[in-house]
Amino acid sequence: MPPAPALTPHCGLLPATRIAAVAALLLTAACSGVQTPLDPHGDAAARIATLTIVLFVGGTAIFLLVMGLLGWALFAPGSRRGLLRGRGFVVGGGIVFPIVTLVALLVYSLDASRALVLPREAQPLRIEVIGRQYWWEVRYPDAGEDAVTANEIRLPVGREVELLLSSGDVIHSLWIPNLHGKMDMIPGRVNRQRFTAERTGVLRGQCAEFCGLQHSFMALAVVVQEPEDFAAWLALQQAPVPEPADAQTVQGMRVFGEAGCGACHAVRGTPWQGRLGPDLSRVGSRLTLAAGALENQHGTMAGWIAGAQDIKPGNAMPAYSRVLAGEDLLAVAAWLEGLR
Amino acid sequence: MDDLAPRASASATPNHLPRPAEELERLEAVWRMPRGVSIVTEFNNNLIGPLFVATALLFLLLAGLLGLLIRAQLAVPGLTLVDAATYNQVFTMHGTVMMFLFAVPAVEAVAIALLPAMLGTRELPFPRLGAYAFLIYALGGTFFYCSIFFGAAPDGGWFMYPPLTSKEHSPGINTDMYLLGIGFIEISAIAGAIELIVGILRCRAPGMTLGRMPMFAWGMLVFAGMVVFAFPAVIVASTLLELERAFGWPFFLPERGGDPLLWQHLFWFFGHPEVYVIFLPAAGMVSMIVPAMAGARLVGHSLVAMALVGTAFLSFGLWVHHMYATGIPALSLAFFAAAGFAVSIPSGIQVFAWIATFASGKVRWEVPTLYVLGFLFIFVLGGLTGVMVSVTPFDWQAHDTYFIVAHLHYVLIGGMVFPLLAALYYWSPSLGQPLSDRLGRIGFWLLFGGVNLTFFPMHISGMMGMPRRIYTYPSGLGLELWNALSTVGAAVTALGFLVVLIDVVLHFRLGGGQRDHWKAGTLEWIDNNNYGPRSIPRVQDRYPLWSDPGLRREVEEGGHYLPMTATGRREALVTSPAEAIPQYVQVLPFPGWGHVVAAVGTCAFFFALTVPLLVEAALAFCVMLGGMIHWLWTGSDPAPSATRSVDIGDGIRLPTHASGPVTTSWWAMIALMLVQGVAFSCLLVSWLYLWLVNGDAMWPPPGQGVPAGGFGLAAFALYGAGALAIGAASWLLGRAGQWWVRLALLLAMALFAAGAWADLSALWSGGVQPQAHAYGAASFAIASWQAVHVAIALLMAGYTLARSLAGMLDGQRRLTMDNTRLFWLYVAAQGAAGLGMLHVVPRLLA
Numbered sequence A: 001m002p003p004a005p006a007l008t009p010h011c012g013l014l015p016a017t018r019i020a021a022v023a024a025l026l027l028t029a030a031c032s033g034v035q036t037p038l039d040p041h042g043d044a045a046a047r048i049a050t051l052t053i054v055l056f057v058g059g060t061a062i063f064l065l066v067m068g069l070l071g072w073a074l075f076a077p078g079s080r081r082g083l084l085r086g087r088g089f090v091v092g093g094g095i096v097f098p099i100v101t102l103v104a105l106l107v108y109s110l111d112a113s114r115a116l117v118l119p120r121e122a123q124p125l126r127i128e129v130i131g132r133q134y135w136w137e138v139r140y141p142d143a144g145e146d147a148v149t150a151n152e153i154r155l156p157v158g159r160e161v162e163l164l165l166s167s168g169d170v171i172h173s174l175w176i177p178n179l180h181g182k183m184d185m186i187p188g189r190v191n192r193q194r195f196t197a198e199r200t201g202v203l204r205g206q207c208a209e210f211c212g213l214q215h216s217f218m219a220l221a222v223v224v225q226e227p228e229d230f231a232a233w234l235a236l237q238q239a240p241v242p243e244p245a246d247a248q249t250v251q252g253m254r255v256f257g258e259a260g261c262g263a264c265h266a267v268r269g270t271p272w273q274g275r276l277g278p279d280l281s282r283v284g285s286r287l288t289l290a291a292g293a294l295e296n297q298h299g300t301m302a303g304w305i306a307g308a309q310d311i312k313p314g315n316a317m318p319a320y321s322r323v324l325a326g327e328d329l330l331a332v333a334a335w336l337e338g339l340r
Numbered sequence B: 001m002d003d004l005a006p007r008a009s010a011s012a013t014p015n016h017l018p019r020p021a022e023e024l025e026r027l028e029a030v031w032r033m034p035r036g037v038s039i040v041t042e043f044n045n046n047l048i049g050p051l052f053v054a055t056a057l058l059f060l061l062l063a064g065l066l067g068l069l070i071r072a073q074l075a076v077p078g079l080t081l082v083d084a085a086t087y088n089q090v091f092t093m094h095g096t097v098m099m100f101l102f103a104v105p106a107v108e109a110v111a112i113a114l115l116p117a118m119l120g121t122r123e124l125p126f127p128r129l130g131a132y133a134f135l136i137y138a139l140g141g142t143f144f145y146c147s148i149f150f151g152a153a154p155d156g157g158w159f160m161y162p163p164l165t166s167k168e169h170s171p172g173i174n175t176d177m178y179l180l181g182i183g184f185i186e187i188s189a190i191a192g193a194i195e196l197i198v199g200i201l202r203c204r205a206p207g208m209t210l211g212r213m214p215m216f217a218w219g220m221l222v223f224a225g226m227v228v229f230a231f232p233a234v235i236v237a238s239t240l241l242e243l244e245r246a247f248g249w250p251f252f253l254p255e256r257g258g259d260p261l262l263w264q265h266l267f268w269f270f271g272h273p274e275v276y277v278i279f280l281p282a283a284g285m286v287s288m289i290v291p292a293m294a295g296a297r298l299v300g301h302s303l304v305a306m307a308l309v310g311t312a313f314l315s316f317g318l319w320v321h322h323m324y325a326t327g328i329p330a331l332s333l334a335f336f337a338a339a340g341f342a343v344s345i346p347s348g349i350q351v352f353a354w355i356a357t358f359a360s361g362k363v364r365w366e367v368p369t370l371y372v373l374g375f376l377f378i379f380v381l382g383g384l385t386g387v388m389v390s391v392t393p394f395d396w397q398a399h400d401t402y403f404i405v406a407h408l409h410y411v412l413i414g415g416m417v418f419p420l421l422a423a424l425y426y427w428s429p430s431l432g433q434p435l436s437d438r439l440g441r442i443g444f445w446l447l448f449g450g451v452n453l454t455f456f457p458m459h460i461s462g463m464m465g466m467p468r469r470i471y472t473y474p475s476g477l478g479l480e481l482w483n484a485l486s487t488v489g490a491a492v493t494a495l496g497f498l499v500v501l502i503d504v505v506l507h508f509r510l511g512g513g514q515r516d517h518w519k520a521g522t523l524e525w526i527d528n529n530n531y532g533p534r535s536i537p538r539v540q541d542r543y544p545l546w547s548d549p550g551l552r553r554e555v556e557e558g559g560h561y562l563p564m565t566a567t568g569r570r571e572a573l574v575t576s577p578a579e580a581i582p583q584y585v586q587v588l589p590f591p592g593w594g595h596v597v598a599a600v601g602t603c604a605f606f607f608a609l610t611v612p613l614l615v616e617a618a619l620a621f622c623v624m625l626g627g628m629i630h631w632l633w634t635g636s637d638p639a640p641s642a643t644r645s646v647d648i649g650d651g652i653r654l655p656t657h658a659s660g661p662v663t664t665s666w667w668a669m670i671a672l673m674l675v676q677g678v679a680f681s682c683l684l685v686s687w688l689y690l691w692l693v694n695g696d697a698m699w700p701p702p703g704q705g706v707p708a709g710g711f712g713l714a715a716f717a718l719y720g721a722g723a724l725a726i727g728a729a730s731w732l733l734g735r736a737g738q739w740w741v742r743l744a745l746l747l748a749m750a751l752f753a754a755g756a757w758a759d760l761s762a763l764w765s766g767g768v769q770p771q772a773h774a775y776g777a778a779s780f781a782i783a784s785w786q787a788v789h790v791a792i793a794l795l796m797a798g799y800t801l802a803r804s805l806a807g808m809l810d811g812q813r814r815l816t817m818d819n820t821r822l823f824w825l826y827v828a829a830q831g832a833a834g835l836g837m838l839h840v841v842p843r844l845l846a
Helices: A015-030 A043-075 A087-117 A227-238 A248-257 A301-310 A326-337 B021-031 B034-042 B045-073 B084-119 B127-150 B174-202 B215-247 B260-294 B300-316 B319-326 B330-342 B346-359 B367-390 B392-398 B402-431 B437-463 B480-507 B551-555 B594-610 B614-635 B665-693 B709-732 B738-765 B774-805 B816-844
Strands: A125-132 A135-139 A148-150 A152-156 A161-168 A172-175 A184-187 A191-196 A201-207 A221-227 B570-575 B580-587 B643-651 B653-654
Touching: A015 B127, A043 A087, A043 B392, A087 B300, A087 B330, A087 B346, A087 B392, A125 A152, A125 A172, A125 A184, A135 A152, A135 B300, A148 A152, A148 B346, A152 B709, A161 A172, A161 B034, A161 B580, A172 B665, A184 A191, A184 B319, A201 B021, A221 A227, A248 A326, A301 A326, A326 B045, B021 B260, B045 B084, B045 B127, B045 B402, B045 B480, B084 B174, B084 B215, B084 B260, B084 B402, B127 B174, B127 B594, B127 B614, B174 B215, B174 B594, B174 B665, B215 B260, B215 B300, B215 B319, B215 B665, B215 B774, B260 B300, B260 B319, B260 B367, B260 B665, B300 B346, B319 B330, B330 B346, B330 B367, B330 B392, B346 B367, B367 B392, B367 B402, B367 B437, B392 B402, B392 B437, B402 B480, B437 B480, B437 B774, B580 B643, B580 B653, B594 B614, B665 B774, B665 B816, B709 B738, B709 B816, B738 B816, B774 B816
Parallel strands: A125 A161, A152 A221
Antiparallel strands: A125 A135, A135 A148, A161 A191, A172 A184, A172 A201, A201 A221, B570 B580, B643 B653
């Protein structure tokens, strides 16, 4: 096996399987996307993608071989079938052949697994992700207590990351296929996963373990950034939130408090420090709302506050369309959108 | 095989021909089915078998409809034909019904319908148990399915992972519906498995050695053995979760020392073998159909039989395949990956044996052939993706995506549904009228095309990032085309099933079939009636009808063994397990209401518990118990017949009554003890596992202690004394007066009751609390399990006492005593093991 992963700019495939890779490049090009293991953005996903191609090519070849033999047994003239008739054929095809191929596959796959679990850096960037019905709490413990966000993971390109995965209620599973495989988030345990992102980009992750009513809408955005952009973003996550600048946002901040939003949500530097729902300190700068259920565009914030139970029935956020006057609702949305 | 060598010459039949006319009349009379309403009291396999198959196919269609609903909802992004809550029930029920109410019962059903004829026996040894298994399955399954119309269906996935299914996160009765409803339907599977193990090992036609046994019987034997070892795990898991939900005993809640992963280990220890439980009988069917359609003997017969057994062993080492993403260290995962690779070898042996058999003969392109070829195509593809997902890193990506949905449907539809349809078309002429060739071909091509169109694109949607169990998905991820194709494929598949259904409704009729339809070589193609074959064939080959062209006529004219009813009752010929040497003639009961009442009571009991209606549940429990006691009292352990022995042919004289280890009843009790032993082992292992998770400092946790040793010693001594007392009762029976026997029974009962009391008191006085911590919960689970077994043992001893008082127990007629004694010895051993775990292990290791 090749000693080190030679990452090429585009697909990150090991040289030993370059022939398979060339054939697969077409496939990979067709399969590029923000949530697919076939478009790796990091070392771990690239290794698995290579393995995937080997498995697909090998599997297809064996399938065609077996079907070919079956066709031979069915359609060849009787005199030509002699080879297939005996016990020797059964022993050869059913025992010897699988043992040889499977031992080879075992050696190869164990090597691939080993490479995936060997740490590369002594001090990776640690990111805590806590699964909750139906959203993600994300913390950067190395940066301090305040470095917290939700439903979005940002990470720098080229630096090894260690995810610390746990759960606040039921079992979830974090899956960011362009970076690595799944890892379950199990109450009472902390699971770890390491990888290094090799390309910048905006990716998508999703909960992969059925976790209840709104399992379908438990996604998150994953942003791989240049190190300096990441550092700036992380600093912003700890900085005080901006003061409300105009009458509407002043009103929005007031309504936020009066409506009791702070019982569940925290906004840094305010009295509201609820932990039941996502931290909203920089919610305006996030790419999605409601764990990937909505794009964070103008108007979606107000829509979510008003109709959370229509958009994502059964989630913990009440719908405020009947609770708040229209003007108040828009004001809260405007204040939150301004938290960037 | 000297015993069975023909006495006169090779052509002589065991019994003289022609037979006297009144012999057949008497045989027909005792096997005649009751008419009118009383038909429900009948348990003849020729009636129960086809009904069982029809019920299983009904559940296939019902679960298939749910699958169609899933595909309709996912046809385009953002569609919500049903809301999230309903969708979660729909996919949970689709999987649960397919696995528990279709796949496992379907293969048991085919076995009950076909095995007696295939083995050349008149009946399986416990026909009422088979009928009871069928009835609780049919009644319970229907109730369970109907829960979806009331929004009460389970909604936590067929795997039911806690803590999502714990009381806090699933407060409704939906989860209880699964735990109790499915839990008790598993009793049906286990009852059927015991019936099949004993039937296959002890009721084969004389001369049908294990080496000559048809491959479907091998498949079913391995199936039944796997059920015995796998199903107790899910019953234990369900019991623990229900205890947690109902009484707050924390087995799976981490804040009180439990562990969610305990459930996953137990569930998949059942769940992975379950896949092979479904596949192996189907593989056995294929191994029967391929030789018939190729007109050639199965190549590598013994290799194929070994492959079935080998698969069973390996499949118990694979459960962690479902847990690759739970954070188990990669090194341990490597072991399971290797086991996953290894299990493909026995499948490979079978595939190549079938190819070799096709190559050996001249293939007839009949409908069963098409289904077998469709099976090979789909199953080989599914098997290869199975090897792929055994590779740990690949599985980290594929796990819980539509790639897995594709894989499992290829394996299960390819590995089970297609062989079942092949079997339907192949064996319908042996049960009755053949199905239509034309409709059969249309149905096949629709199904083959439809299944591939539905499930092949799912490999791609999975690799494009689509997780499982989502009720809708966003546009823009590249999933639209593949989902649309899958939905179109589902519609084509539905059409295919419709054609098969129409064919069955139009053409399938029981009885009067053309027995030589395919010119196959095995015994089920001999004319068969209510009483099974006219006479029990002497078997000298794997394909008796091919090697001895005169055999069919000889058997049908009554020239072979036991062409009469020897005792004027229904009878089965019992033979030795390996060589099939005749041992005795077992007298079977006549139809009766006992097992029917018991089945109704069982269903009512479990569903009343689910609601919960406790008073009604208690009443239903009494009905169940009454039915069971009536069933045993009237038919089991009959008095020895006036005809003490019978010449079955070839000068072989057999007794018509037996007791001790030679009886089928003894064998069934041993099988039941295996089931019990596996279940109890699961409990003990769960206790140890929770210790491992908690660490020594928390086992026992602060505030709780090790159970009081004095009470423990007392319980140990009382269980031991109880076992001795029951041994004495058994020894005295036939040697001393009945009052001595009764006294020993009473003494044994007192000792066991006191033993259970001391067992539980040890926990109370040791400060063990079931609700505070997993330590207490697991300890009480072991002791309570034992207490329930003691209660059953007391019931059995009381029943034995009643038989003695009624004059139905003596030195000859002693099956009741023998079984009670066996069960008591088991319960005493189980008690000792439990005490050892709770008392000795912590003191030794602390």
